Amino acid sequence: MARKSGDSGERRTVADVSVLGLFVLAQFAAWEAAIRYFDIKPYVIPAPSAVAPQFMRNIARIYDYTLVTAFESLTGLGLAIVIGVPLALMVAFSPFLRRTLYPEAVTSKWCEDRVGADHRHRVRL
DSSP states (O other): OOOOTTSHHHHHHHHHHHHHHHHHHHHHHHHHHHHHHTTOOTTTOOOHHHHHHHHHHTHHHHHHHHHHHHHHHHHHHHHHHHHHHHHHHHHHHOHHHHHHHHHHHHHHHHHHHHHOGGGGGGOOO
């Protein structure tokens, strides 16, 4: 049976968005209340009421930096694809590279999992 445009499906979506909006507002209110109640200094973490005006005052700079960060992230992803995919294919289809590079990759991943990423600089193979 087809739904009409005013069916409960649309009301549910509006309700979901409303609940999400109220939840976000409640988080900001709790943040503001915690800052005031515990007398947390602004250099530790500022209240949302102090962050919002600074955000609006610097919105052009934030936008510019967001573009730079997005460009750098996409460039890194592109380089990883351009270098990583051919390297993976070479290792997969070359018996020599499979014997030489694959064990090194597996061992380095095993050591990272066992020791942890924080201690990666201490692992010497």
